[in-house]
Amino acid sequence: MEAVLLLSGGLDSYTAGAMARREGYELYALTVRYGQVHHREVSAARDVARNLGVARHIELDVDLAAFGGSTLVGDGAIPKDRDLEKPGIPSTYVPARNTIFLSLALGWAEVLDARALVLGVNALDYSGYPDCRPEYLAAFERLASLATRAGVEGRSLEIKAPLLRLSKAEIIREGLALGLDYGLTHSCYDPDPSGAPCQRCDSCRLRARGFEQAGVADPALRHVGPRS
């Protein structure tokens, strides 16, 4: 039973992959180099894929920086120390990113005749992105059934987002119970040249809050000094 896993190199997709593996899925991991300023996450994804024992890992280039429109592809500076509770969509939102990634995963899933797409989105401790909402995922699942040969022939493809309703702390506890090594992962949007996390972007701060609430230390910060 094959599943295509969207793997970013962060802790969410790693955990989602491990949960799908526990259910018996054989994982095919897809990582997209989309022009993200934090391309450090792609090498983290490689380590995570190896740790998960995926059947195959494809790293695909899709240069979304050609469109611009997001600080995450170099269009402006990554925001720091932002109020995480502030409503609205932050500048790190990459237009249509999840739709693009899910579409690519759908293409590979169809070739593999896979039964599921797995992704690590969650609707609680997230950054206000529209394409992380449950109703969005339901609409994509419906689209997938119309878009593909499998759908036409009556086979269904499930969109699995096992973290959708978990807090970051719950995700971390789940992963630790599964024996995951979060020291392999990278979350920071704006790492320094050595790859060390900035500890001030939204992604670093949501991660830090998650580890704090879970009551454990973040193994990825073992070799990093305290926040300046």
Added chain:
Amino acid sequence: MEAVLLLSGGLDSYTAGAMARREGYELYALTVRYGQVHHREVSAARDVARNLGVARHIELDVDLAAFGGSTLVGDGAIPKDRDLEKPGIPSTYVPARNTIFLSLALGWAEVLDARALVLGVNALDYSGYPDCRPEYLAAFERLASLATRAGVEGRSLEIKAPLLRLSKAEIIREGLALGLDYGLTHSCYDPDPSGAPCQRCDSCRLRARGFEQAGVADPALRHVGPRS
């Protein structure tokens, strides 16, 4: 009023673009180099974009050959002299291609704050691809409204497929009435090294049937000999 046009280099997307331009849209053309064996179409797309006077043309690399699963990306031989009325999905079908292309167009549309995505699919003289059906396009339009900042803020994005219910002959008549130069376009899935169409693949034969039914000669065949 901006629109993103999916431009392949064939005659359908050229005609759809010209129809949108007539409605007053400023066109932003997106062409994807996806590993298609008929990459000749990409240089045709460049000529068509210039002829349409688009505001900008992006050629994006997305290597779908990494997934395989289609003769159109080199996985097996392009079928020739196939029964065009035979039911089922032919081997030239590229898994999830329209979903991937529409998703990419959606990303650019969001950055541009465009009001429409334009594509040249049609549900009559097509090749039996699931992602050319009206219900598929309606599902994508719904997805787009959930996926994006514009959708969240109540602005809608229209999926415009003006050829959806036209025959190939009707498309050609429409384009000729608009003064289009179909000599710029390329449809063949398996051109010879000089770029000349094979005249035996599905795409060549649907095109030939269209020109025949429209009662005009295909200007792209001016310098090509008769079918062997």
